[in-house]
Amino acid sequence: MALDIQNILSDNAKSMRRSAIRDLLSVANRPEVISFAGGFPNPATFPVEDLKVIMQEVLEEESTSALQYGPTEGNGKLREILAERYRAQGLEITKDNILITTSSQQAIDLTSRIFISPGDTIVCGLPSYLGALQSFWSYQANPIGITKDEELEIVVKALIATGKKPKFIYTIPDFQNPSGVTMNVEKRKMVLDVAEKYDLLVIEDSPYREIRFEGEHQPLLYSMNNQRVMLFGTLSKTVLPGFRIGWVIAPEEIIDRLVVAKQSSDLCAPVFDQAVVARYFQKGLFDKNLSKTIDLYRNKRNHMISCFEKYMPKGVEWTNPEGGLFLFVTLPEGYDTRELFDVAIKENVAFVIGEAFHCDGSGKNTLRINFSFMDQERTEEGVKRLAKAIDEMLNKS
Amino acid sequence: MALDIQNILSDNAKSMRRSAIRDLLSVANRPEVISFAGGFPNPATFPVEDLKVIMQEVLEEESTSALQYGPTEGNGKLREILAERYRAQGLEITKDNILITTSSQQAIDLTSRIFISPGDTIVCGLPSYLGALQSFWSYQANPIGITKDEELEIVVKALIATGKKPKFIYTIPDFQNPSGVTMNVEKRKMVLDVAEKYDLLVIEDSPYREIRFEGEHQPLLYSMNNQRVMLFGTLSKTVLPGFRIGWVIAPEEIIDRLVVAKQSSDLCAPVFDQAVVARYFQKGLFDKNLSKTIDLYRNKRNHMISCFEKYMPKGVEWTNPEGGLFLFVTLPEGYDTRELFDVAIKENVAFVIGEAFHCDGSGKNTLRINFSFMDQERTEEGVKRLAKAIDEMLNKS
Numbered sequence: 142m143a144l145d146i147q148n149i150l151s152d153n154a155k156s157m158r159r160s161a162i163r164d165l166l167s168v169a170n171r172p173e174v175i176s177f178a179g180g181f182p183n184p185a186t187f188p189v190e191d192l193k194v195i196m197q198e199v200l201e202e203e204s205t206s207a208l209q210y211g212p213t214e215g216n217g218k219l220r221e222i223l224a225e226r227y228r229a230q231g232l233e234i235t236k237d238n239i240l241i242t243t244s245s246q247q248a249i250d251l252t253s254r255i256f257i258s259p260g261d262t263i264v265c266g267l268p269s270y271l272g273a274l275q276s277f278w279s280y281q282a283n284p285i286g287i288t289k290d291e292e293l294e295i296v297v298k299a300l301i302a303t304g305k306k307p308k309f310i311y312t313i314p315d316f317q318n319p320s321g322v323t324m325n326v327e328k329r330k331m332v333l334d335v336a337e338k339y340d341l342l343v344i345e346d347s348p349y350r351e352i353r354f355e356g357e358h359q360p361l362l363y364s365m366n367n368q369r370v371m372l373f374g375t376l377s378k379t380v381l382p383g384f385r386i387g388w389v390i391a392p393e394e395i396i397d398r399l400v401v402a403k404q405s406s407d408l409c410a411p412v413f414d415q416a417v418v419a420r421y422f423q424k425g426l427f428d429k430n431l432s433k434t435i436d437l438y439r440n441k442r443n444h445m446i447s448c449f450e451k452y453m454p455k456g457v458e459w460t461n462p463e464g465g466l467f468l469f470v471t472l473p474e475g476y477d478t479r480e481l482f483d484v485a486i487k488e489n490v491a492f493v494i495g496e497a498f499h500c501d502g503s504g505k506n507t508l509r510i511n512f513s514f515m516d517q518e519r520t521e522e523g524v525k526r527l528a529k530a531i532d533e534m535l536n537k538s
Numbered sequence: 539m540a541l542d543i544q545n546i547l548s549d550n551a552k553s554m555r556r557s558a559i560r561d562l563l564s565v566a567n568r569p570e571v572i573s574f575a576g577g578f579p580n581p582a583t584f585p586v587e588d589l590k591v592i593m594q595e596v597l598e599e600e601s602t603s604a605l606q607y608g609p610t611e612g613n614g615k616l617r618e619i620l621a622e623r624y625r626a627q628g629l630e631i632t633k634d635n636i637l638i639t640t641s642s643q644q645a646i647d648l649t650s651r652i653f654i655s656p657g658d659t660i661v662c663g664l665p666s667y668l669g670a671l672q673s674f675w676s677y678q679a680n681p682i683g684i685t686k687d688e689e690l691e692i693v694v695k696a697l698i699a700t701g702k703k704p705k706f707i708y709t710i711p712d713f714q715n716p717s718g719v720t721m722n723v724e725k726r727k728m729v730l731d732v733a734e735k736y737d738l739l740v741i742e743d744s745p746y747r748e749i750r751f752e753g754e755h756q757p758l759l760y761s762m763n764n765q766r767v768m769l770f771g772t773l774s775k776t777v778l779p780g781f782r783i784g785w786v787i788a789p790e791e792i793i794d795r796l797v798v799a800k801q802s803s804d805l806c807a808p809v810f811d812q813a814v815v816a817r818y819f820q821k822g823l824f825d826k827n828l829s830k831t832i833d834l835y836r837n838k839r840n841h842m843i844s845c846f847e848k849y850m851p852k853g854v855e856w857t858n859p860e861g862g863l864f865l866f867v868t869l870p871e872g873y874d875t876r877e878l879f880d881v882a883i884k885e886n887v888a889f890v891i892g893e894a895f896h897c898d899g900s901g902k903n904t905l906r907i908n909f910s911f912m913d914q915e916r917t918e919e920g921v922k923r924l925a926k927a928i929d930e931m932l933n934k935s
Binding site (some may be wrong): 210257276320398 | 539540541542543546547548549550551554555556557578580581586589590592593594597598601602604605606607608640641643644646647651653654655656658669672674675676677688705706734737739765766774778779780781782789791792795797801802803804805806807808809810811828886
């Protein structure tokens with residue numbers, strides 16, 4: 142007799158949503174498809190030669206600890222280094238405020254795990270990072286999206302009035318995924334004021350902050366309030382994603398809870414990779430590589446924008462972000478990028494439908510374009526194909 | 539105003555239990571303490587020189603993919619290799635039955651996540667692996683322990699009769715942690731018969747199986763029933779724990795659900811580490827290294843047993859396992875190893891209290907001793923100190 146899996150699934154499993162990206166992208170993985178879909182960094186930014194040297198050093202000098210189990214909190218040296226770097230950005234923290242996670246996706250997941258009970262509400266952006274929404278849903282949360290920061294207090298008040306006070310506000314203040322928008326300091330203050338007034342926790346998810354092409358850094362939310370902000374960082378966009386190293390910065394009491402949750406999740410983050418990364422920082426290689434990455438991605442953004450200007454039919458709008466990895470594109474009202482996707486895939490070009498980033502199913506006329514991964518030539522060819530598909534769609538109706 | 543964390547914790551967080559090992563061991567980390575507590579493999583078994591070569595190769599030949607995001611299912615080559623290895627042990631599987639996890643702890647965690655709803659029951663051993671219990675508790679499950687395999691059907695029937703049919707049976711058939719016991723083929727058949735009769739899922743957690751000092755391998759549960767068994771494996775004991783690489787083998791329908799859960803947990807397992815491990819297997823280095831590891835640990839077990847025979851006071855009993863990393867020690871009834879721990883730590887020797895492995899709080903007169911990590915000399919000195927502490931305790935009362 143075969144087991145009936147459906148019959149024994151948990152309530153959590155039933156509320157998990159398969160990634161829309163994932164399913165759409167199974168088609169996009171064909172080599173003839175030019176994919177602007179993933180959030181992949183460019184392999185040209187991977188510090189391969191430096192890693193060759195560092196890995197030999199780690200194996201030579203610290204294999205006994207680097208290949209062994211490590212502390213759940215993470216590599217002590219790496220936590221010191223990160224604490225130092227964030228102190229320079231105005232955070233009042235020590236390494237005890239830092240937990241190394243297995244990617245910043247795990248930071249989101251563990252946070253959901255310790256705070257979300259079934260039916261809880263979360264306030265997030267419309268649009269917002271799909272992987273965060275997936276995590277919230279997997280714990281049976283109800284994410285409520287706001288289109289403008291100004292709506293925050295109204296929504297929070299309404300939720301409180303209906304007995305559904307949000308567990309936290311989830312934000313990506315720098316080069317938001319997918320919109321590319323960065324919150325200015327006034328908006329940051331406003332979010333923190335609302336959090337303070339209504340006694341709320343704020344998540345500052347910050348994978349792109351370091352990748353700024355122009356303009357001034359805005360202060361980290363955590364530097365403006367170290368009592369009720371959790372800050373998530375990652376190496377996946379700035380150095381490489383293949384190590385799966387991220388971190389949480391939070392008040393110690395929260396770190397303490399996350400550590401217990403992490404123990405039963407995977408005991409500790411990849412230990413060897415952490416040792417390599419600690420040395421990578423110590424040698425000053427991070428900043429050197431980052432500035433080259435920024436130059437590369439600035440060029441790629443410029444190129445992408447110029448291709449958009451050259452090929453896109455009238456009525457299509459797009460952002461011009463000061464950093465990050467994505468353009469966010471808006472078609473005229475009434476068009477559905479899910480339909481566009483089918484046309485585009487026949488033209489051998491792929492993107493992510495904007496709807497996937499909208500927790501309420503809105504944003505049907507939007508899509509996200511990654512500019513960090515593809516080379517110049519294929520970028521132009523891909524935009525040309527995409528423009529053709531859009532043109533076809535706009536003129537059909 | 540500071541945030542009141544307690545006030546916003548999830549129901550899950552409230553049911554999480556801090557690892558007893560962890561807290562006890564914060565004392566045991568002092569260098570003067572001889573610790574038999576952790577489940578640490580011996581660093582002498584880490585294939586450092588081979589890794590030096592392989593890591594250079596990976597960086598030279600496949601850095602573009604090995605440093606990038608990887609598929610949630612895991613490295614395709616590694617999954618092929620594992621499928622092939624398990625087919626040789628009688629499993630009817632393909633790579634589509636395999637998900638690479640970030641350690642086998644994550645295999646336990648994701649399985650709990652997709653199957654456990656609050657209040658669900660699980661049947662496990664008394665004692666059983668602490669990390670699994672922690673994961674079950676973190677999803678608000680109620681693990682029910684059985685002392686002998688013969689009790690399984692009685693307990694399952696009783697649970698079903700009270701409307702609490704267990705979600706799965708959790709077993710460690712080879713060199714059980716912490717008891718060291720291996721189930722013979724008759725007992726394996728019995729477990730599967732009960733599972734079949736009452737339509738239950740069976741977890742076969744198998745971190746130690748390959749480390750067999752003598753005697754014959756018993757068939758894997760999965761090889762006896764591929765419809766309702768999930769098999770968990772890991773590299774942490776056989777090669778090294780610092781990579782955090784484990785896997786789940788299961789019917790495809792379950793793998794599919796685990797993949798969705800893993801997406802929102804950490805997207806994918808460490809990608810570089812997987813590429814290294816795939817090459818490590820391909821070069822035939824796994825089996826070569828494993829046979830040296832087995833020889834080393836056999837000697838260490840023999841030495842530990844001879845020290846126990848030499849120093850332990852009368853009334854103390856211990857197992858002589860055919861494999862794995864642990865001895866399980868029993869004091870006369872009525873003694874509490876939590877008290878012993880305090881005495882032992884003054885003598886600068888540490889172990890894990892057996893109670894931590896008993897989901898019902900029993901096993902107070904037991905303790906677990908690791909023999910894989912410590913060198914010969916310190917093992918003897920440690921056992922001498924432990925024997926002294928036990929002697930003191932037995933003679934005090």
